Amino acid sequence: MSDVGLNVLWAVAALAVVILILAAVHRPLGAYMAWVYTGPKNWRVERGIYKLSGVSADAEQTWRTYLRSVLIFSAGGLLLVYALQRMQPFLPASLGLPAVEEGLAFNTAASFVGNTNWQSYSPEQTLGLTVQMAGLAVQNFLSAAVGLAVAIALVRGLASKGSGTIGNAWVDITRGTVRLLLPIAAVGALLLVVAGVVQNLASPEAVSTVTGTVQNIPGGPVASQEAIKMLGTNGGGFFNANSAHPFENPNPFSSLVQILLVLIIPFSLPRTFGLMVGSPRQGRAILVVMAGLFITSYALLTWAELAANGAAPEAAGGAMEGKEQRFGIIGSTLFATTTTGTSTGAVNSMHDSYTALGGALPMLNMMLGEVAPGGVGSGLYGMLILAIVAVFVAGLLVGRTPEYLGKRIGRHEITLASLYLLVTPTLVLTGTALSFGIPALRESITGTSLLNDGNHGLSEVLYAFTSAANNNGSAFAGLTANTPWLNWALGLAILLGRFLPILLVLALAGKLAAQRPIPATAGTLPTHRPLFQGMLAGVTLLFTALTYFPVLALGPLAEGTI
Template structure:
């Protein structure tokens, strides 16, 4: 590790902290439905949409209605994308003549992009037409991100409102988030990426001559527009197979920094927005502090391991850190930082191959997802996932002080705790259950390219990434088979909606409660003790469940490596 490396990490966090309040203030305006400077441009579009769709944006929805509308909206989008992919060969903007995607592959991809997972079993430039990339995939990049933020707003209202029946209007939330947040930022972001060298064209490919005089066909397309929302919306699905390691997606060290910042910026802002919504911004800062503690710990371990390198190679005279699977233009520190950022958020974009990291360096991205991706997390999903852990934390704190637990003025009772546990336990049930099945069936064991602990890690990472709606992978897993397309698709669906529905039920329950003022017996939820308790609950409840599986995979891989054994 170097001083320069730590300067990059500290500067990265500092920039995000500085942006937290401004971004949070804009999000809070959307949360409240207040007019913004962009209403002059987009207001008529918003009102026109409501008129055509027959929606009253001021109509409040209870949690059940909010959930049903959200599920219908997502299901229709899933079916639409499935159809687009199945008839791809008949549609225009298909300059390379790609045929239809198979049934199992289209099923997997449609669920993947609907759930904000963006898992890709295919090489984008070798399987998807430009129309499929824009209409089938980029469309979901906007809508799934807007859905996540809307759901966070719904939970915020649950904590903030008093004796209320409604938690907002799903259609109004999604429309405003798309029009006044995601779309305008992505227009500016896309223009920046074009200026930085990212292609944006409807041409399918271009022929070039290499320095050796060999003719090569390079795939092109509307890359910049997809790249912008891919990062800002924590989607992660790349236009190209190499994702953000590809120079057409991420040309320079500067674009790499901007991409990392864009992955986290909305997640940071949502913490301040939550504090403002409940009337105490210190609550938001406390949550952000706990997130940053977990994030810095993860970056430290990954950077340390990748900088230390592989002792087996060093004994053979190959000095230096581990550069396998990394781009020279980014180096070790930016690659390690990116890997932790993309897995702390539910993004899944990669600028280096996690499969080529050292055993413990690759374990941290895996562990980040297993925590529930609540360390900043995906847009919306991170904050509402973290608040589920906060509910458990105040329950534990209530037991310690001997009174009914309270959080931001709401009593946390048996119903909320049970629902929070239900939402949190879906991750280990799916991750460990599907991993166990794949690890004993021939069709599952045919997927990993490596044997032993590393092969097991490839399977574990695949189902962890799918259930956690991340989308990154240990690239050694061959997942484009009917077995993996089906099981990973089911894991994505369960990991998204079996967390969302209990979370919305909690929002509805909290909104109906009276406000309970703090008293001398209340456990403080803004200080260092609270931050420490939050970190502990996330690690214990979210992490220790997976300790045996990590011991069988990356830990065993690491112990073998230091003994000089490579699998």
């Protein structure tokens, strides 16, 4: 068999393994999550949490009350993570590391509370074990639980019979953490330990190298943090090299476990959605679009990296710069598609070293709104927003009644959906423009932050703001982001990119929850059939193309044609 045929076989086989496992998990996990958020009884530990926090578990909330609860909860997490970093020298297991500088501490706190986990620092040289465990790992659970809660609130709005309420944020966050994230993360951590991922509380160990110098080898509770880092679509690495580090991701089996941890909840949530609205086929329609976008992106990225031109890539069998030999191109592109198709900033290869067109695809995955399949919770509510827009567009084009699951999509609903879609492009393009348009900022960017100039330099900054505003967290590693401008600008982009969309989603959920469902008529567009699935995929791609194509043409697309 030729090298091309062998590569195609490996690419298909790797994808097939992931699909088969996800297919086996999809139905039971989707049904379990529906039970988690609709079951009438609270567990004893949950009742204890409600009692300690003064929460009435039986109180239903309007969207405004739900939003206030989410914002208060997240603000508390932001202050806690910031304080832990600033007080690091006084904490146990600080490993002798100093307090984190104010701007970097803000950026890191915003990043982990915003489910982004952007890291402008080298973790093993900056953060002690207490900050890693009590600050970052805890927020990996809680920020993921917030995303799940918001998605469930929107689903309740679509399923409501006119009650005007969308659940209880405190109950949803507690149940998501206790019943879903904690048990799956525990199993994931055990699998990673079996695979060889480090798990200890040891201080760095000094060893003598073959050259006679002394090197400190760090340890730590890596497997436990790695499990929720991936399961919660967070992405912040325990080490600077992230999932390319052999202590975090030692072999292909551990890489497969991490890929599955990222995908199992986002690809199972459509099943949860279908069950909660009383129509599983509606969930399957959403799943088909998510899967189609994911498979297409993976195929294009793998092709771009295998087909790299030049003597060195051809001798290596593809663009191997920046990739670990133990994963190869197939293992790297599958991982990159997984983490940028979701809001997971983890990397097992350096995206900055990808070919020009190959590097554009992870960026495009994020620009799509990370809906293929998206982050924990955020992927589902992002795709549902696009479905609402697609229904409205269909009504304009072919005269169908603009309604989705029995809810009319009127002026207020489409305004909220449209504003949702405009938030992240505005943050991305504004941040990139300011970085190059203001002389003082441009001097900081070109003089300190950029490793490359020209088209690739623009791509590095564009990728950074795309990653921050879409709450991803990965980066083109050639960018030095630990500067005053990028720490504060990216931190603000993370917070606005997380909580402005949440505000709009919850407002939309409230509008939908207040409506009584209307019966389907001859003018109702069926939203479970291939025609609508194609329209939904088309709206997703077309919106992205129109929004980002000009800046992509100046960055990766221009570089790819040189």
